[in-house]
């Protein structure tokens with residue numbers, strides 16, 4: 418279990434959405450941070466708001482889809498802060514749409530940002546975590562990493578990959594007897610900020626009431642809990658989702674029937690239709 422006080426972290430996807438709330442929660446716990454995302458202006462705005470916590474907070478504009486920029490980010494963070502104990506892979510992209518119409522480049526980009534980048538950053542930081550016998554990798558996945566999400570094949574595949582990667586890495590670290598560890602955070606629809614909130618505001622789509630929403634603050638609390646209690650996976654949402662996912666593992670057909678009854682894919686279907694119509 419990583420003691421967050423005076424830890425040093427890299428947080429990706431820190432410029433907007435859920436990222437700034439994760440950054441605030443970490444800085445409030447005494448973590449020094451390197452914030453990464455493509456938008457320099459967005460990062461600077463977040464950095465300025467974190468000053469009140471009195472921690473060292475640096476920014477580096479980074480496209481996590483570019484391998485050399487990941488190497489530059491790790492080198493920058495280690496040179497400026499010292500050994501990095503915490504990696505929070507939060508940057509992610511999603512676009513609900515019909516798979517048959519997606520550009521091949523777009524499919525590759527989903528995998529590069531949502532899966533390859535977390536895997537490469539982890540690979541770059543793991544040797545120093547193992548040497549120090551201290552560290553934690555937190556991967557912000559999704560419930561789309563645990564069950565099917567319609568009209569979201571690349572996102573769903575990347576998040577399933579991220580959950581699988583986290584499980585394997587965690588198992589390896591436990592088998593090593595290392596104190597370093599890894600956790601996956603799996604939020605459902607997040608209200609108030611982030612990618613669901615953006616489409617909610619833009620298109621008026623609403624999460625099915627049976628599935629509900631959670632706040633960015635709840636995602637941040639789940640991240641802290643995962644680190645401080647070394648939890649393998651945290652689902653951040655109502656109990657209904659947990660039951661549906663468990664049912665899906667044991668009885669996939671029954672789960673499909675229930676999803677249809679609940680109209681749980683309504684948001685995805687509406688978004689895919691809107692995008693197809695070019696709205």
Ligand SMILES: NC(=O)c1ccc[n+]([C@@H]2O[C@H](COP(=O)([O-])OP(=O)(O)OC[C@H]3O[C@@H](n4cnc5c(N)ncnc54)[C@H](OP(=O)(O)O)[C@@H]3O)[C@@H](O)[C@H]2O)c1
Pocket residue numbers: 429430431432433434435436453454455456457459479480481482506507508509510511530557558559560603604605606607608610611612613614
């Ligand atoms: N919001 C939800 O309902 C929800 C639910 C489940 C899981 N999640 C997961 O939570 C994480 C954060 O999502 P969010 O809702 O905060 O999304 P968001 O509002 O769209 O923000 C995405 C963040 O990722 C960064 N990013 C995107 N592409 C990047 C790239 N190529 N290189 C570097 N940074 C990049 C963005 O910054 P720049 O544009 O400045 O690069 C931004 O900071 C994602 O992994 C997402 O899958 C979200």
